Amino acid sequence: WDDLLEQVCFYVLDKQRQGEPAVEVGDVGDFTDTEQEETPDLYRLWPLLPEGESSLIYGDGASLKSMVAVLASLMVQLPHEAVGMKPVYGNVLYLDYETKAETLGKRLRKLRRGLGIEGIARIYYQRRSTPIAASLPELRRLIHQIKPALLVVDSVAWACNGDVEKQEPVTGMFTALRSLGTTNLLIGHVP
Secondary structure: OHHHHHHHHHHHHHHHHHOOOOOOOOOOOOOOOOOOOOOHHHEEEEOOEEOOOEEEEEEOOOOOHHHHHHHHHHHHHOOOOEOOEEEOOOEEEEEEOOOOHHHHHHHHHHHHHHHOOOOOOOOEEEEOOOOOHHHHHHHHHHHHHHOEEEEEEEOHHHHOOOOOOOHHHHHHHHHHHHHHOOEEEEEEEOO
């Protein structure tokens, strides 16, 4: 068993280091100046959240960044079109380093009522204190269980262990998020 387990570990590490296979990419189709190359089907929430990528809302405190994240979560989970944005339905996981579940619930109710949305939003919530990169195995298990189409991280400073001015923690967080294969909405504050 020891030899077999060691071989499996080496195989998995080798595959991880190889990364995804290289694919050939070229110009697809002819676009005129009046056509949109970035169509809504390439987004989880058009035109805000490209599918499978990370997007960052960054600004001063109390500038409604978290409310925009809650709105995006609500629209993707129900789904509901509003303010010119078009969602593709999916589960949402909200990783919160700042507030608590009750705060998210209140924001969801206010937005739902304000937009006249019927139905109850069911967003998965986890209050966090451990940086993303330091808790990747646990986060992967949660992602596997919930299968979120959208992952919200509020806020980046805490998710990076507090030091967003240094490259290493930020790169570690983005690398960890990329390995999850989700569409990510990140909230960042002016230090």
